[in-house]
Amino acid sequence: MPLFTPLRTRYSRQAAFGLTAAALLAASPQIAAAQALIPLPLDGEMTEIDAATLDQLTADRFEASSHRGTHIEPVAIDPSVISPLRPVEARGRPAGSAIRFDGESRTLDFALFVPNPGQMQALRLATQSSINILPERSRFRAYINDTLVGEGRLEHFTEFGVVEFPVGSSVVLPGQNHVRIELIQYHRIYCGPEASFALWSDIDLANSGAVLASADGISGQDGFMMGIAAAAATGSGIEIRGAEGLTDYRDEWISQITQRISASLGGDPIPFRFTRYWSVQGAARSAARITFLPGSANSVTFRTSGDGAQVMVVEFIPGQRPTALPEFTDILPRISERAQPALIDTQRPVAFSEFGFRTTEVRDRYALIEQRFRLPEDYVVLTNDKAEIKLDYIYIPDLPSGSMLLVHINGNNMRLLPLRGEGGQLIEQFPLSFEARFLRSGMNTLTFETIIPGSPADLPCPTQDAAMVAIGQGSTLQVPYSPSMYLPDMHLAFSGLTPDSLQVNDMTMRSFDSNDVVTLRAALTGGENAQTAALNPRLHLLSLEDLGSIPMGTYQFSRRAVENVLLQNPEAGPIAAADPGQNSLLRMTERRETGAGFARSWDWLRGGFDATLQWLHPRSGTLLENWLLEQRGQAVLIQLDPSQANQIWMLRAPDSDISAISSALVAARTNAEGPRGQVSILDREGVWHSWVAPDRQPVLLEPVTLGNMRYVVGNFVSATPIRYVAGLFLFALISALFALRLVIATREHRE
Amino acid sequence: MNRRRFLTVMGAAPALAMAGAGSGAAQGLLTSDLTETAMPLWQAWRDSFLQPDGRVVDGLQRNASHSEGQGYGAVLASEFGDQPAFDRIVDWTEANLSVRGDGLLAWRYLPGEVNPVPDSNNASDGDLFYAWGLVRAAQRFNEPRYLTRALQTAQSLAERCIMPVAPGANETVFLPAAQGFVHADRIVFNPSYVMPLAMREVAAATGVAELARTAQNAESILLRLAQTGPVPDWVQVTPQGMSAAPDFSANTGYEAMRVPLYLVWSGLNNHPAVTQMVRVYTRTVQPGVPVPTIIEPASGTVLEASNDPGYRALAALVSCAGTPGETGSLMPPFDPSQPYYPATLQMFAMIAANQVTPQCVPI
Structure with missing residues (x-):
């Protein structure tokens, strides 16, 4: 006898339900008051369902509820994870997750975090190369902590290809490791500088690094640093x-x-x-x-x-200042410093080694070797005083005709040294004097450019294991004396910017959101010049709508010019001039001008007069406007008022990438050319283009003495020589007139 | 009788007290208004699973809709104050699933079929959540008509889906449906159909006290079931006692994974059924490794696992809420590309954490 009575619930119990509901509605004033706006369906007569049908329907229900997620087969799971490589130097223009090696040979350094060396299986490198690369001879080598872990060929041209080098735990340190990757690339058809420009290989940082057996045990600060490297590599931030x-x-x-x-x-x-x-999971x-x-x-x-x-x-602790985070101070390892280049002395030969240059051997047909150094921030030489490099260098005999070594200072070519005739001999202290006015206060760049044509140029270069040119670190640079002077330039404030320098106002958020401000503040951490930081520099973040708040000093430019820089598509040309066909007034002007021959002559004369006047007394506003109309960029730095030398105003393009801008700011203070002059534009390639006012006047920062007088006067006169020539001419004229009058007066007296 | 007095009478005070304790232990994190702090998640869920006509689509189930999904959607829409979406859900549900005539909903709708509702039997959890959504919406949107409809559902649930575990017994059980689960020799029920908080709130709003009493009984039943391990998907009550229903599913799977979620949401963080799943998750959940979705309760063997973020969120909530002193959970961000079911559970895990254990925000 069953203990439980089978309960086959009939569907039609509406009478009882209706009574109960009515009773409840009566008992509940709130519900009773409600309007029953949702009609119940008509009461259909339900039939009994037989047991077999019911079981079948119930089985359907179980079937449906047994598949409710994305089932993962255990064998399909690859538990390995990648700890990506982290470049130790700012590139200035991060472009996705790839880092580029260009030229014939290149070496880059990376940090690699391995929380648990026991889990390290391999070093993975994902590469893709230019089709111009000759795969049979182009190769790369990877080192971990100076131990060679593998060598591979550059043979992936259409997509990234992966190579893994097994790495034992003995090579790897827990925490931070140093990875060095060297690439040697040959052109598959040609040899020479032109061929060198066509060589590149990319490494996909997001898919390159330490292959760890699993994420198990990845934690702590090393795990966090590994995560940061991945955040940088993937661009997720x-x-x-x-x-x-x-x-x-x-x-x-x-x-x-x-x-x-x-x-x-x-x-x-x-x-x-x-x-x-x-939050919702984003794309990255x-x-x-x-x-x-x-x-x-x-x-x-x-x-x-x-x-x-x-x-x-x-x-x-809510509501309290961040007074102390005891663990935090020393908890994160330091990958690299954002340090400014070395400051060198003036008036004495300074060995290249003193500002970081190491003897460099060149194996490439084209090589650009750049070395930064700093001069004092109050260093100004505008005269034709000479600086001198005494160069130690050597090159192999029988280099092809046309081989040369070019020496540049701040992008200006100083000397061309033909590499012929003295091959195989060490040339010591070869004197190269150049005008010191090419030097600047703050950061300077000394560049050596070697050009060695292919021989023959229409075949791949022969394997070149030995260096063709070498430059010695014993070379010296001597720069002349400068009185303590200042030439208005945003570099002074820029080099001293700190996170606290960032200034925002009510309109800033139209162009910079809070994420951008934090990212910029972080980018300005480290790398500042302590001397200029003491000037309390300020970087004002502005929106285009707030352009009027920038102090213009004696300069001027239109809003249209700035919009032309920031709002134009890089591929497009300048903002088109108004179509005369659209404007009757312009059409009338055109007719008048085209109809009158003398008007063209007048225009020619007026243009010549303007050019002459510009030469005599440059009108910077016009020049700046014209310069801006030719530029395109993602950010603009402005400092026009020399009386506010510690203030910079920054604008950005609406579609600009704040990480690219931040990276360019970091690079400009550590290892690349930065913004200069009165207006500087960061283009889409991460390069700064600066406009320097031709009429800026030096400011003397020390008393005039007998010792510095010649230099001070020389700088003032050299800044705008025409003014002093005109002044002296006027003085001479007045003196002559006075003398003439004196002679005449004296003679009158005698008579 | 005000709500608190009513709940005290019905034995709900312990649950609320625990919920309050959960909030108090938030160590500075307080329950937030999700319409301000999590609106993008609702928008993502709505865009992914709610059709313009108000049908909640389960893509993995032949794009079917269930009374469960409609009920879940109604609760979510009311939680996020989205009355247009709520009205669309209700309208579609009334037009397509409310075909029985007793206020309960047919459990499934199959689009494209000649007869899209081939089985007019209900699913009591779908009805319960639908009623709960109506109750909450009535308060949130100040619409008494929703309450009227909730009353009809509550009354029918009490009448057709609640029965004593044995003749003459005081303890009641929440049947999975009006038909098909009461046999001559046993009653089969699904522990995950019991949502104590929903049953109490519906009971309080409609006056159908049986729901609250059954919730209290269910907590007691779950306590007994959890003595030996995680609660299974299906349970049978026989004269010999209560055990897993092997011909249904004796595993702890996609059904039973909701049990600890609903208990936590109801403020019962320390319930043994929660503790049992905390043990399972502590042993099995690791970063990058799929989260178990089907477990053999006796041995703890993982039979199936998934990378769907919703299941990971569920495990993270249970682990955090069920571990005293834990702050910050390992819930991943909401991913609308996952299937409907884990996505919805992830939304529920968020609501539960926000309401009961705000200290369990995702780190």
Whole structure:
């Protein structure tokens, strides 16, 4: 006898249900008051379902509920993870996850984080090369901590190809490792400088690095640094989550942490982006994150999040200043410093080695060797005083005709040294004097450019294992004395910018959101010149709508000129002039001008007069306007008023990438040419183009003495010689007139 | 009788007290208004799974719709204050699934079929969530008509889907449907159809006290089931007692994974059924490794796993909420490209964390 009575519920129990519902409605005033706006379906007569049918229907239900997710077969799971390579130097123009090696030979250094060396399986490199590369002889070598771990051929041309070199745990250190990659590339058809320009190989950083057996055990600060490298390689940036809970001290907390991380990273800055705790997965998966959680003490821990991101969890005491994060101060390893180049002495021969140049051997048909150094920030020489390089160099005999070594200072060619006649002999202290006015205060660039034609030029270069040219670190540079002077230039303020220098106003957010501001602040961490930082420099972030707030000094430019720079597509030409056909007034003007021959003559005369006047007394405003109309870029730095030498104003293109701008800022203070003069534009390739006002006047920063008088006067006169010539001419004329009058008066007296 | 008094009478006070304790232990993180802090997630869910006509689509199930999905959608829409979406869901549901005449919904709609609703039997969890969505919407949107409809569902659930575990017993059980689960020798039920918080809120709003009482009984039943391991998908009650229903599914799978979620959402973080799943997840969930979705309860062997973020979110919530002192969970970001079911569970995990354990925000 069954204990349970089978309950075959009949569908038609509406009478009972109706009564119950009516009773409840009566009992509940709230419900009774409600209007029953949702009609129930008509009460159809339901039939009993037989047991077999019911079982079948129920089976359907189980079948449906048994597949409710994306099932993963265990064998399909590859638990290995990649710890990507992190370039130690800022590239100035990060372009996705690829880093480019161009020319015939190139070496780049990377940081590699391996939290647990026991999990290291291999070093993976994903490469893609130009079709011009001769795969049989072009190769790369990879070193970890100066141990060669593998050598491969450059043979992937249409897409990235992967090579893995097995690496034992003995080669790898826990935490940070140094990876060096050397590439040698040969053109498959030609040999020579032109062929060299066509050689390149890319390494996909997102898919290159340490292959770790699994993510198991990846944690702590090394795991976080590994995540940061991945965030940089994939371009996903570092996510900041939960910052809204920091309330009044948000900026202080964010600044402290992002700047510390940025200082540890060196190299290209990584963009930061704010997210909420609850977020939607974006196109790029987060690899590194900083998450703020309120707690009872300030502390830092490292965890791996559910999406695989390496997370630095910062617990903070709500409502309190970020007074101390004891673990944080020394918790992150330092990959590289953002240090400015060495400052050299004046008036004495300074060995190249003193400012970081090491003896360099050149094996390439074309090579560009750049070395930065700094001069004092109050260094101004505008006269024709000479600086001198005494060069140690050597080249092999029988170099092809036309081989040469070019020496440049700040992009200006100083000397051309033919590489012939003395092959095989060490040439010591070869004197190269050049005008010191090509030197600048602050950062300078000394460049050696070697050009060695192919012989023959229409066949691939022979294997070149030995160096063809070498430049010695014992070479010296001597620059002449400069009185303490200042030439208005944004470089002074730029070199001293710090995270605190960033200034925003109510309109800033139209062009820079909070993510951008944090990323820029972090990029300005480290690399500042302590001397100029003491001037309390300011970098104002402006929107285009706020252009009028820029002090213009004696200069001028139109809003249209700036829009031409920032709003134009790089491929497009300048903003087109108004179509005369669209404007009757312009058509009338055109008719008048074309109809009158004398008017053209008048225009010619007027143009000549303007040119002469411009030569005599340059009108910088016109020049600046014209210069701007020819430029395209993603950011503009402006400093026009010389009385506000510690202030710079910055504008950006609406479609610009803040990480590219940040990277260019870092590179400009460490290892690349930076903004100069009164207006500087960062183009889409990460190169700064600067406009220097021709009429800027030096400012003397020390008293005039007998010792410095000649130099001071020389600089003032050299700045705008025509003024002094005209002044002296006027003085001479007045003197002559006075003398003449004196003679006449004297003679009258005698009579 | 006000709501708190009513719930005290119905034995809901412990659950609320625990929910309150959860909030109190948030260490500075408070329950937030998700319409301000998580609106993009709702928009992503809505764009992915809710058709313009109000049908919630389960792509993995031949693009079918279920009363469960309609109910889930109704709860989500009310949570995020999206009345247009809520109205669309209700309109479609009433037009297509409310075909029985008793206020309960046919459990499935198959698009493109000659008869898109071949089985008019209901699924009690779908009805429960549908009623819960209506109850919440009535309050949120100040629309009493929703409450009227919720009353009809609640009353029918009480009448047709709640019965004593044995003749004359005081303890009641929540049947999976009005038909098909009560046999001569046993009653089969699905523990994951019980959502204590929903049952209590619907009971409080409609006055159908049986729902609240059954919720309390269900907690007790779950406590007994969890003594030996994770709660299985299906359970049978026989004269010999309560055990897994082997001819249904004795594993802890896609059904039972909701049990700890609903318990946490109901404020029962320390319930043994939660603790059992915390143990499973602690042992099996690792970064980069798929999350178990089907487990053999006795041995703990993982039979199936998935990389769907929703399952990882569920595991992260349970692990965080079920571990005293834990701050910050390992919930991944919401990914709308995952299937409907894990995506919806991820939304629920977020709501549960926000309401009950705000300290379990994703790190």
